[in-house]
Amino acid sequence: MEKLLEVNNLSISFTQYVQGLNRHDLKVISDLSLDIGESEIVAVLGSSGSGKSLLAHTILGILPYNAHVTGDVKFKGEILDQEKKEKIRGKEICLIPQSVNFLDPLMKVSQQAIGECSDDNEFKEKKLKQREVFTKYGLDESVDDLYPFELSGGMARKVLLSTALLNDPDLLIADEPTPGLDSKSVEETIQDIKKLKEQGKGVLLITHEIDVALKTADKIAIFYSGYVIEINKVENFLNSENLLHPYTKALVDALPYNGFKLTEGVQPLEEVSGCPYYENCPICSYKCANNKPELIEHDGAMIRCFNFNKVISDDSVSEELVDDVSEESVSEELVVDVSEEVNDEEANDGA
Amino acid sequence: MIKINSKKLAKFLGLKAVRLMILLIAIAAISFIMIQLSPIDPVRAYLGQRIVSQEQLAIMGEYWGTNLSLGERVMGWLSTLASGSMGFSLIYRVPVTEVIVQKFTASLTLMVSSWIISGIFGFLLGVLAGAKEGTWIDKVIKTYCYILQSSPTFWIGLVLLMVFSVYLGWFPIGLSVPIGQLSDTVTFWQWLHRLILPAFTLSIVEIASLTMYTRDKLINVKKSDYFLFAQARGESFWGIIKNHGIRNILIPAITIQFMSFNELFGGTILVEQVFAYPGIGQATVAAGLRSDVPLLLGIVLISTIFVFAGNLIADIIYQYVDPRLRGEDDD
Numbered sequence: 001m002e003k004l005l006e007v008n009n010l011s012i013s014f015t016q017y018v019q020g021l022n023r024h025d026l027k028v029i030s031d032l033s034l035d036i037g038e039s040e041i042v043a044v045l046g047s048s049g050s051g052k053s054l055l056a057h058t059i060l061g062i063l064p065y066n067a068h069v070t071g072d073v074k075f076k077g078e079i080l081d082q083e084k085k086e087k088i089r090g091k092e093i094c095l096i097p098q099s100v101n102f103l104d105p106l107m108k109v110s111q112q113a114i115g116e117c118s119d120d121n122e123f124k125e126k127k128l129k130q131r132e133v134f135t136k137y138g139l140d141e142s143v144d145d146l147y148p149f150e151l152s153g154g155m156a157r158k159v160l161l162s163t164a165l166l167n168d169p170d171l172l173i174a175d176e177p178t179p180g181l182d183s184k185s186v187e188e189t190i191q192d193i194k195k196l197k198e199q200g201k202g203v204l205l206i207t208h209e210i211d212v213a214l215k216t217a218d219k220i221a222i223f224y225s226g227y228v229i230e231i232n233k234v235e236n237f238l239n240s241e242n243l244l245h246p247y248t249k250a251l252v253d254a255l256p257y258n259g260f261k262l263t264e265g266v267q268p269l270e271e272v273s274g275c276p277y278y279e280n281c282p283i284c285s286y287k288c289a290n291n292k293p294e295l296i297e298h299d300g301a302m303i304r305c306f307n308f309n310k311v312i313s314d315d316s317v318s319e320e321l322v323d324d325v326s327e328e329s330v331s332e333e334l335v336v337d338v339s340e341e342v343n344d345e346e347a348n349d350g351a
Numbered sequence: 352m353i354k355i356n357s358k359k360l361a362k363f364l365g366l367k368a369v370r371l372m373i374l375l376i377a378i379a380a381i382s383f384i385m386i387q388l389s390p391i392d393p394v395r396a397y398l399g400q401r402i403v404s405q406e407q408l409a410i411m412g413e414y415w416g417t418n419l420s421l422g423e424r425v426m427g428w429l430s431t432l433a434s435g436s437m438g439f440s441l442i443y444r445v446p447v448t449e450v451i452v453q454k455f456t457a458s459l460t461l462m463v464s465s466w467i468i469s470g471i472f473g474f475l476l477g478v479l480a481g482a483k484e485g486t487w488i489d490k491v492i493k494t495y496c497y498i499l500q501s502s503p504t505f506w507i508g509l510v511l512l513m514v515f516s517v518y519l520g521w522f523p524i525g526l527s528v529p530i531g532q533l534s535d536t537v538t539f540w541q542w543l544h545r546l547i548l549p550a551f552t553l554s555i556v557e558i559a560s561l562t563m564y565t566r567d568k569l570i571n572v573k574k575s576d577y578f579l580f581a582q583a584r585g586e587s588f589w590g591i592i593k594n595h596g597i598r599n600i601l602i603p604a605i606t607i608q609f610m611s612f613n614e615l616f617g618g619t620i621l622v623e624q625v626f627a628y629p630g631i632g633q634a635t636v637a638a639g640l641r642s643d644v645p646l647l648l649g650i651v652l653i654s655t656i657f658v659f660a661g662n663l664i665a666d667i668i669y670q671y672v673d674p675r676l677r678g679e680d681d682d
Contacts, residue, residue, distance in 0.1 A: 060583045090585025102580035104595045105675065106602075116586045116594065147674045163584070 002077060004171050004202040005036040005059070005093075010071035012054050012063070025068070027271055028054055030226045032071070033295055033302070036171065036202040041193065042231075043205040043213035046223025047267065048176075052206045056173045059204075060095060061085030075171070090115070094164035098176035100156040103148040103163075110134070110144035113163045126166065133162045137192075154185050161192055171202045178212050190216045210255070221302075222248050225267040225276040228295060231302040244303040247277050275305070283307045363670065371659055375652060376429065382651045383428045386644055387421060396642035397441055428648075437652070438645030442637055447649040450634060455653060458623065458630030462615050465550040469557035470608045476558065477565020477604070482592050484570055492562060499559040504618050508552040508625035515548060522548045524627075549626040553618050557611060564607050568600040606668055612661030616654050 012029040028051035036042045046052045057063045059073055061082050073080045075088065089095075103112055113130045117123040134143060137158040143151075151159060157177070164172055174193060178186045186209075193216050196203055207213050213220050214237055221231040222245065229245045236242035240249040240258065253261045265280035272278065275288040287306055295304045394411050403411070416424060431438065437447035480492040499507070516524045523545055572578055572595065581591045623632030631650065638646040670676050 057579075057583075062579055062582045086585070088585075089583055095580065095583040097576065097580050097583075099576075101576045104577045104581070104598065106598050106673070107595070115581075115584055116590045149675050 003035045003037050003074075004040075004076060005204065006074040006077075007032060007034050007055070007059075008072050008074070009033055010055070010058065010069070010073065012051070012058060013068045014064075015066050015068065027226055029058075031295065032228050034221050034228060034231060036204055038170070038202055039197050039200050040219070041197050041203040041205055041217045043207060043217035043220045044223055044228075045207060045210060045213045045220055048208040050208075050223060050267075051226065052208075052223055053175050056095060056175045056204070056206055059085070059093060059173060060089045062089075091167050092169050093171045093173065094167060094169040096160055096164045096172055096174040096177055098179055100148045100151060100160070102160065103156075105148055108145050108147060109151065109159050112148075113159065113166055115166075129166055130162070133165055134159075137162055153181060154188070157181070157185060157189060158192075165196075169201070171204065172196055173204045173206070175206045176208070177205070178207065178209055186212065210251070222251070225272075227276050227304060228302070229277065229304045231295075233301065236301070244298060244301060244308040245277075245305050246281050246283050246308075277305075360667075360671070363667075367663055367666075371656070374659065375655060378655050379429060379432055379648070379652060380425050382648055383425055384421065386648065387424065391642045391644060393417075393642070393644050396644065432652075437649040440638075440646040440649075441643040442641050442646065447645050450646060451631070451649050451653050454629070454631040454634045457628070458619055458632060461546060461550055461553065461623070461628065461630060462619055464546060465553035465557065465618075466608070466615055468550060469554035469561060470605075472554070473558040473561030473608075474565050474601075474604050477562040478569055478592065478597065478600075480562065481566040481569025481573070482589075482596070484566075484573070489566075492566070496559040496562050499556055500563075503621070504552065504556050505621040505625050507555055508549075508622050511548060511552050512625065545628075549622050549628050552625070553615070553622045556618060557614065560611065560614075561604065561608060565600055565604050568603055569596050572596050572599050602668060602673055606665040609661045609665040609668070613658045616657060 010029060010032040011027065013025045013027045016024045016026050018024045032055065034042060034044070044052050044055060054063065054067070058069060059080070061080075063069065075084075075093065078084070080088075103109065110127075110130055113134070114123065114126045117126060131141070131144075134140075139155065139158055139162065143155065143159070148156065148159075160177075177189050177193070181189065190212060193203055193205065197218075205213065205217055214234060217234050219231055219233055220237060221228045223229075224247055230243065230248045232243060232248070237248075237252055240252040243249045243252060250261070252258055268276055268279065273292075274290045275281065275284065275293055278284050278288045281288065283305075285307055291306070293304045293306050295302050297303075298309070394408065394415055394417065397415070398408075398411070412418065416427065419427070437451075439445070440447050440450045443450045476492050476496075480489045483489045512524065516522045569592075577595060578591060581595055582588075586594070619630065620632035620635050622628070623630045624636055627633070631653075634646065635650050637643065638650060
């Protein structure tokens with residue numbers, strides 16, 4: 001089966017000027033590779049503010065001018081350059097934005113869903129299509145004349161989804177579709193996205209909510225400090241034994257229904273010379289300090305770790321290298337990052 | 352289309368009317384007191400160059416009420432105002448109301464035309480600069496705005512007068528009608544010909560502030576999420592500027608243009624002086640220089656109403672055109 005979307009070794013950095021004229025390259029996404037097939041939902045899961053949305057912006061060609069991109073993006077086997085992106089965005093690839101702020105506050109929603117039209121005939125045609133899509137999502141005619149600020153949270157989400165579906169795209173990019181929604185709306189969103197899959201569409205789901213990713217996606221790519229460290233099938237996320245990367249294992253173990261194991265540690269903000277998870281890793285070796293692991297395939301999954309298939313033994317864990325973590329704690333529990341996922345999970349659980 | 356809640360509008364206008372009354376009373380009283388405290392002697396100003404004896408002066412003073420206390424004088428002024436009279440102009444020797452009506456109409460054409468010119472050009476330049484932010488077009492427009500905004504109106508007037516009237520001879524040097532002709536016999540083209548340069552001068556300075564404001568607003572729109580989303584939906588750049596950009600900056604731009612009535616009035620005074628255009632601006636200067644107290648106070652009041660009207664229109668636009676505020680307490 002031909003892949004709908006392929007992203008190969010994508011890196012995004014921004015040029016910044018710090019303290020006067022010192023140029024500084026801020027790397028946001030490093031060496032990201034993933035692919036999405038037809039009728040497949042792939043979630044990119046990472047903490048908020050980590051730059052996941054930039055992946056969506058890269059695919060659509062709407063990055064700010066100071067962004068530097070390497071690697072390539074292929075759509076239906078064809079490499080997407082800026083010109084091609086501009087041609088297919090909004091048609092074959094559509095974005096489902098995260099909130100009503102992505103709609104023009106002074107334009108009626110039906111008009112926005114229809115978008116730019118070159119003549120009256122096109123407008124009439126699109127108007128019919130818009131009505132059809134709106135009806136499908138339970139938005140009656142009174143909604144057409146509303147302004148974005150008049151929409152309720154649930155309605156807004158349906159409008160945003162309809163906007164993306166009007167041109168019948170093959171690939172949808174849902175960028176944080178569920179922030180701040182009540183659990184019922186979240187459930188509806190998940191169902192809506194799953195329905196898209198049934199219609200044969202590919203979906204790239206960008207989220208920081210692990211729950212949403214687990215319930216929706218077929219594959220989950222774990223985004224850590226700008227790197228994709230593991231891409232695995234959603235079934236494997238049920239049990240941390242089936243996962244490969246120590247961070248992913250820790251993440252899953254930190255879920256409330258998996259024992260809530262929590263240990264301190266943060267994602268490195270600066271570019272590190274070795275593995276990004278080295279500082280917090282329970283299975284790291286000397287090699288990890290100064291060498292970056294590549295994303296390699298293993299048993300149908302992708303993994304970025306040198307030691308994932310090695311047995312944890314006292315030999316491989318060096319005391320000097322694992323700062324502040326005693327041997328005892330290493331062998332008994334995993335070092336888990338305090339990240340958004342965990343916090344969100346707590347919040348959701350409380351609600 | 353725009354739905355206007357007439358009940359809400361009536362209440363709004365009623366409140367504004369009350370506010371205008373309070374403002375006018377306050378302005379009338381304060382400006383009157385200031386004139387009283389100034390070295391201007393109304394009796395001397397009335398007499399002008401005529402020589403009178405001390406006794407006659409004392410009789411005049413009593414007639415004008417110089418022996419009354421400040422409070423009594425203020426009350427007297429306010430009660431006369433309330434009866435609809437603004438007094439008698441000392442220079443023109445006609446009621447102040449008449450002078451103001453005549454001079455203000457002349458200025459109004461000047462102000463309205465320059466206001467429209469600056470509105471259209473300022474907005475277009477602002478949109479262009481904002482859309483092309485960072486390019487040479489933007490830099491040229493920005494430099495132009497900075498220069499204009501930092502140079503005084505009367506100086507620009509003089510420069511234009513030198514270039515277009517003296518060197519090129521395209522336009523007359525001053526006055527609103529040709530010399531030796533009655534104002535009733537002036538043709539439309541003659542009148543327009545003499546209006547162009549002053550109106551242009553007045554609008555030039557106004558353009559600068561509106562352009563910078565529009566540019567800034569459009570740049571903000573370009574940074575917004577909805578602009579990004581419109582791009583992601585494959586809309587063309589100029590299409591987005593047209594459909595979303597202008598839609599979102601038009602209301603604030605029109606509002607700011609209405610709120611610039613005070614600058615417009617201030618600019619008119621200088622421009623009319625430079626071009627010898629017989630409008631309210633020249634009357635103001637004459638009243639000030641020749642101690643025509645009634646006329647000066649009359650102009651203060653009329654300019655208050657003028658500026659208030661501008662702000663009122665801006666308020667109405669915000670309240671009733673922006674859908675986000677329009678329906679707020681309609682239920």
